[in-house]
Amino acid sequence: IDIAFLPVHRRKGYGGALLRDLIDEACLAGKLISIHVEKNNPARRLYVDLGFVVVEDKGVYDLMACSPADP
DSSP: OOOOOOOGTTTSHHHHHHHHHHHHHHHTTTOOOOEETTTTTHHHHHHHHTEEEEEETTTTTTEEEEETOOO
């Protein structure tokens, strides 16, 4: 699933809230969350702050993951 916010709705905490809810759901299910992120995407900072780490270099993209125990 690709999720994006219109520019007017960015940097207001919506993405962080959505991701924290997904991380909580994954934790309850014992699942790993992963995301493909362009290396120059400004949202990377949010992902790192939420506990995502780079697990594989995919060229233009990095595969980042957050395990239930990470956040």
